[in-house]
Amino acid sequence: MSVLTRPAERAAAPAPPRPSRRRKLNRGYGFVIGALAPALILHVVFVVSPYAQAFYLSLTDWNGVAGKANFVGFDNFTRLAGDSLFLDAIKNNLLLLLLMPAATIGIGLFLATMIQRGGRNGRTGVRGSRFYEIVFFFPQMLSVAIVAVLWGFAYNPNNGLINGVLRAIGLDGLARSWLAEPSLALFAVMAVMIWSGVGFYMVLFSAAIDGIPKEIFEAALIDGSSGWTTFRRITLPLLRDNVQVAFVYLGMVALDAFALVQIMTVGPGGPDGSTEVMGLSLYRTAFEYGRFGYASAMGVALFFGTLVFALVALRGNKNRTELA
DSSP: OHHHHHHHHHHHSOOOOOOOHHHHHHHHHHHHHHHHHHHHHHHIIIIIHHHHHHHHHTTBOOOSSOSOOOBOTTHHHHHHHTOHHHHHHHHHHHHHHHHHHHHHHHHHHHHHHHHHHOSTTSSSOOTTHHHHHHHHHGGGGSOHHHHHHHHHHHTOTTTOHHHHHHHHTTOGGGOOOTTTSTTTHHHHHHHHHHHHHHHHHHHHHHHHHHTSOHHHHHHHHHTTOOHHHHIIIIIHHHTHHHHHHHHHHHHHHHTTOHHHHHHHSSTTTOSTTTTOOHHHHHHHHHHTTOOHHHHHHHHHHHHHHHHHHHHHHHHHHHHHHHHO
8 A cells, every 4th residue: 555655645745846036146246256256357467457556657656676665655746847858758649649540541542442432433442452451451460669660660751661762763852860860760761651551451441331221421422422531531430439439549659659769869868869769768657767757757647648649539528428
């Protein structure tokens, strides 16, 4: 009799309780935290911690060797305000910030538009557009050091390519010591920065234009819109986000510009400080003069300058988007 009742007893046994919704959420949070914890720890150790150390060192007189750093408060930042060489570096970086991103984005937009819509009918790109994309993108495959060395040879006043071409076509009077004249040196470096970056942004803008529905351009052609009007009224507004991203990245490059100036210019930073930039001042102060505390103050100033620029650029684009 007891054997016959066992199946019924098993059937009547209550089902195990299901996990509550809160328990499921806790399990989900535990999995996410476990997955993110290693990355967060690495980020704190290798990114946040160096920033915190730089902020602390900027308030000391550490020389990079001594085991003890004396706290000096904001004296380093006070000295920065009266450092004529660092102020010249800020002026040069601001000049790069004003001119280099605008020129790079302008040329990149022009080339991208020609590649995508520069054909005779205004619907297709110019002939050989793919070849042009490869040629203009080629500088991106070279390191900054190689680019600086190559252009250093090109700017050589005696046997450089630029002066050689000018003399070959009878324009000897235009030959210059491009990197040795204070009025030309910074613009010569800026030209290299534009040349090396325009190919990447041309490809970026070209891909963005290719993603715009072709019906929009065809409607503009039917309405008799000129190429400039189509670009100003259709292409440019639809590429606003891409232009904003390009401007932010190029602005950060302009606020640095250390590698090209370090390799290409005399001094480096010359002549007469005409190509001095903040990154170069920081490097020289730390590794040549051994004033790591003062150099850290320069780094902190550069950090906040870059941060303010990025916030202003992003905020300005947000306001324009809301108004639109």
